[in-house]
Amino acid sequence: MxxxxxxxxxxxxxxxxxxxxxxxxxxxxxxxxxxxxxxxxxxxxxxxxxxxxxxxxxxxxxxxxxxxxxKDGPGGAAKVTVTYSGVPTEEVSPFKGKLKQQWATLSFEGQTATVTLNSVWDGGFRPIPTGIHAILAPDYSHKTISTAPYVSATSGMVGNDVWFPIGLSGSSENSSRYIHVGHLSEGCVTVHQLERWTALYQYLISHRVAGTAGKRIGSLVVQK
The missing domain is CATH 2.30.30 (SH3 type barrels.)
Structure with a gap:
């Protein structure tokens, strides 16, 4: 069964x-x-x-x-769209201090969330490029990177240790970039608007692409 x-x-x-x-x-x-x-x-x-x-x-x-x-399984493929919001601007995060963020708006199922695509500008990191990418199923618990301050600041937050890998350009390979909650992005799609994380988590985790053995959640469309 x-x-x-x-x-x-x-x-x-x-x-x-x-x-x-x-x-x-x-x-x-x-x-x-x-x-x-x-x-x-x-x-x-x-x-x-x-x-x-x-x-x-x-x-x-x-x-x-x-x-x-x-007995209830997941729905079909999820779709998330991320649209860049201008050039990087500085933000004082109550959790991470002063950071220059590349802002974007993430849209899913009629809902939106403010995300940051990069906040480390030492040449080694860059925002995720425009294009159509794959969202993969979670790989492991990322609890070693503490999300406790975000949980404390956000009533009812769930799924805070779940990161969704991104397969660049539709690849099934984990690019070491993820969709996750937080205020610091090193090239990930980081959900900065903490109160929107739970809705996005619940949407993504409850979807799978048919015929992929549960390894794909759906697609991530990044645009400017």
Missing amino acids: DKFTRRAESSGWLSVRLSRTGQLASLCEYTRVKVVRETGGRTYFTITDGFIGVGAEASLSTANAAKYLS
């Missing part, structure tokens, strides 16, 4: 126990799993798509499986 994960942690992840090693792995929402058995108070399943633990058997307590595994 196929089911789909839901977050147990507000940061956006579900911790499952891998059968082979006994270690925990974090799965993002809407990861497809195939339930194989229930025994000893645990529900066992195979992780069947996405980028995390594909092919591995894992388990949850049966009580948690009832809470965090759903």
Whole structure:
């Protein structure tokens, strides 16, 4: 029986126990799993798509499986448009200090959010170029980069440790650029308008491109 994960942690992840090693792995929402058995108070399943633990058997307590595994899968491909807003201008961030930001407006499903495309200008970083790029499924929890100040400042924020990789020019390869929440961009699409992050997260995480084994969320159109 196929089911789909839901977050147990507000940061956006579900911790499952891998059968082979006994270690925990974090799965993002809407990861497809195939339930194989229930025994000893645990529900066992195979992780069947996405980028995390594909092919591995894992388990949850049966009580948690009832809470965090759903029969409802993701919708189709997502689409996000990012439009540059003029030239870089300086901003005093309450979290990161004075930064020169390349601003842009991100649009999705009739909603908008202010984003920054770069704030590090040492020659090694540059804003994401115009074109059509791929949005990939989350690769791992980015909790090592603290988002605690953003969470504290934003009521109801979820998915704060989930970063969506960008495949430049439609590639399926992670370019090391992401869509994520924050006030510092090193070439990522960084959602500076913190109160808009949760809506964008929920939109992106609940969509997948058909026929991509859960590895693609949709498309990112960048324009000037």
